[in-house]
Amino acid sequence: SSHEDRFHVVTPLKKSPILSNVTGTEVLLKLENIQPMGSFKIRGIGHYCQTLSKKGYTRFVCSSGGNAGLAAAYACNKLGLAATIVVPESTGQDIVQKLKGLGADVVVKGKVWDDADALAHQLAEAPGSVYVSPFNNPVIWEGNSTLIRELKDSLGLRKPSALVLAVGGGGLLAGLVSGMTDVGWLDVPIIAMETNGAHCLNAALQAGEIVTLPDITSIAKCLGAKTVCERAFQCARETDLISITVDDREVIEAIEKFLDDELMLVEPACGAALAAVYSGHIERLKLEGRLKNPHGPVVLIVCGGSAISLSQLLDFKSQFGLN
């Protein structure tokens, strides 16, 4: 599609000598943290808002941990449409202010994203309004799949030995699998990272069916969906998906190491993906022979996100005794 009818940018696929050295294999970073509003969300949410705006809706009602909301507020601002973003109490004030700065109405509701989502569905009943899911819609997955097309264009005939991503509700996973189907990469192993306490996909895979977590107890609130979407659960069974969970402490260690190594500050949702490298999972999987195409690069999706600041990182470090 031509530039003016999409909001995302083509992001760099950056070689990382330091992370390659840490894992003993080539690691490439897909820098979604430099998308407008700081995360990959603009690909799927921007495409969804763009598509639905042609149907005459005047107000978009998006439930979000924060990042999908920022993408929706940005898209509606560009489209000249009203936006209501419903976030849980765990969403920080800096994100709320950013949302308001984009002209969105912000409603804070409930302890976790699921509570905010229930209200968003109600508010979207109003005439002229339409609901925007942060992760559970085929149009969103179609937008997210543009990331794979860019990887294919960058890598040419080279196939990744693995794709590493963070999973919240599963929209990024569903989108990547859609793109992988298009480019013939369904055999590429997917390393699906979650934090313990926001591990709805891992819990479902262990149970053999979709389950709902009792609560979100991880600091990675932007991964905080208690139930993984159906499509993501199906994707996990249709692909060579390796589900890994990490502790919040490992996430904070990964964030700090990445800041020192690559001079970029990312939030806990993204730190979960980075922990695949810094907690030694990539190295282990390689030694276990799980990465069938060992000569290919590991591609890590640096998903970005706004739920971080230097002071929050310092608070997290003292919370986990990492000073």
Ligand SMILES: COC[C@H](NCc1c(COP(=O)(O)O)cnc(C)c1O)C(=O)O
């Ligand atoms: C509760 O929150 C769901 C969603 N965040 C999801 C998210 C993910 C995971 O993407 P998903 O698996 O939900 O498509 C990864 N990386 C970042 C930085 C994210 O913000 C949101 O913003 O509303």
